[in-house]
Amino acid sequence: MDEKEIQNSDVDKEKKDDEQEYEKICYVCRRPESKAGAMVSMPGGMNLCHDCMQKAFDSVTQGGLDLSKIPGMPYMNLNLNDLGSLNKDLEIPKKQKIKKKSDKEPKKQMERKDIPAPHTVRKKLDEYIIGQDQAKKAISVAVYNHYKRVYLADAAGKEEDAIQIEKSNILMIGPTGSGKTYLVKTLARLLDVPLAIADATSLTEAGYIGDDIESVVSKLLSAADNDVERAERGIIFIDEIDKIAKKKNTSSRDVSGESVQQELLKLLEGSTVEVPVGANQKNAMTPMTTIRTDNILFICGGAFPDLEDIIKERLKEKSSMGFSAELKDKYEKDANILSRVTNEDLRKFGMIPEFLGRLPITVTLESLTKELLVRVLNEPRNAILKQYQKLLELDEVKLVFEDDALEWIAEEAIKKKTGARALRAILESFMLDIMYEIPKDPNIGSVIITRAYLDKNGGPLIQMRG
Incomplete structure (x- = not known):
């Protein structure tokens, strides 16, 4: 066997290994084999699903169109039996590769020892973040309970009598520069889980210019290197969440405010979302995959400017007259007035009750002295x-x-x-x-x-x- 034959055999072996590891993707509709079914392999590495193949033949037979006269399509009028004589060195670039889901390899389940204890998480956070003791304590417990929930879900399997624990998403409130984003970044790095940080100001209602709600999950999938199972246990941090509050005194459609809150409800509670692989926008040329958000921990953070005034107004209403009455100016110089926030204050700010109900844990960060x-x-x-x-x-x-x-x-x-x-x-x-x-x-x-x-x-x- 000469050197050229050895190289050809190596190339053929590499192609076979590639076909076994990755799914075939339709060259026309860009759907993977797991969604479109078995593919018809064409010369040059081009694959077509049966739907696109049928549409191509229908357009030729019914419309009477001779595709061979169109520039760039010299082979479309050939018989399928003649396709083997085409140049086998013709190569078509692959836009995206999706690894096949192996049925032989069992899904790796989370073990009890993999769950970090709250004091361990808190101790690691102390090495990077100064102050914010109450916030670090609350987040450590929330993360601990969340991953215990994931562990119980893996252990329960298909048991009908298994107790289903609802997930507890987190709402972080604190002034700018208090460490909200840095706290989440440090947390994700210490836990070694994928993290996606999205800006709520870029999110709009579906059909309008801007990012769709599903783009948040797409970023998490990219952070997990397109590994769906790893992404389904990650953390999504939505920053500037206060910017999607309900707009007051407006007659135009609120496409980036209350409507975004309503569309986020399904993600926060847990649903199945179809997202593009390797891109933030859906289109016909991008393969899609399905992700469940049940075990994704959502953390929403915002500075909530002017929320202090709403809290002070509520507290002043409770002041009364007399020797034991609280003075109205008692809260004016309170640096940590945000720690007294309630859901009523957030509703007055512009957050809808359904949205707040899916963020049961509220963490406030102090102003840095x-x-x-x-x-x-x-x-x-x-x-x-x-x-x-x-x-x-x-x-x-x-x-x-x-x-x-x-x-x-x-x-x-x-x-x-x-x-x-x-x-x-x-x-x-x-x-x-x-x-x-x-x-x-x-x-x-x-x-x-x-x-x-x-x-x-x-x-x-x-x-x-x-």
Whole structure:
């Protein structure tokens, strides 16, 4: 056997392995073999389902159209028996591959030891997130109960008497920069589950410009590398959920407000959704797959601006006159007024009762104080100061921040009212000159950032080597 024959045999073997591992996809309607049925294989790797094959023959026989005269279709008038004589090296690009579901391999069930205990989750979150103790505790318990529910569902199987535990989705409320998105990202990384983060502002009612509701599940499928079973146990975080509140005093159709809340109901409670594979938009050229959202944990987060005023208004109504009465200005300076939120306040904000009913766990995050911001700067594993110190270590330079300098940065961040996001913006502006000048002189050993430098009353303290 010569070298060419060996290469051809290797190619044939590779094609056979590919056919066994992946489903065939119809070249016309793009449906996989599991949905369209058995395929008719054509030369060049082109597959056609029986429906599309029948439509092609019907259009030829009934319409009297000679497809051979159309440019680019020279072989359509051939007899099927003659198709074998076509060039077998003709290759048609495959848009998408879908792995076959093997009946031999049993579905991997979640084991009891795979479920992380709440204190374990909380301990890991403490390494990355400062403060928000109540929020971390609530989320740790919610995640623990959710995956116990998944474990019980796997263990129960088809038992009729098995107890069905309803899932508890989470609503996170907190001011901007308090760590809502970072908390969910850290949680997904620690649990090693796929995470999809969607922005509620881009969602619209079906049929209108924007993302459909199913696109949220499509992002989760992409995060799970198109593994349906793994995606069905993932986490979906819908950010800016307060932006889909009911619009007040409007006569136009609310396609991005209340209607989006209503369409999200089926996903939050648990339903079967058909989503495109490898794309966010449905079209005829994209294969589809089915995903159940029963075991997907949904976390919705938002800043809910002006919600504080609604809460204060409700609390002031309960104030009365007399020696033991509560003063009306008691709640004006309450920094954590959001912790007193109720479903009644959220309904007044514009969230419909059906939507709130499917988010039974409400977690509120505190505004970051000056002390917390100082801790955020240097305590977490991925703290901002540690990042800059690591960058300067590559130049063999030690970076030190004085305590007064850290307090100054925290005070400026509070003035910006954007939470922890303001810390990086402030540091970037002051570190720009240092990061530019230090590589010029290889004799610099350390740089100390002082409050005087931040106040623009002096420069950083620079110590030379030796």
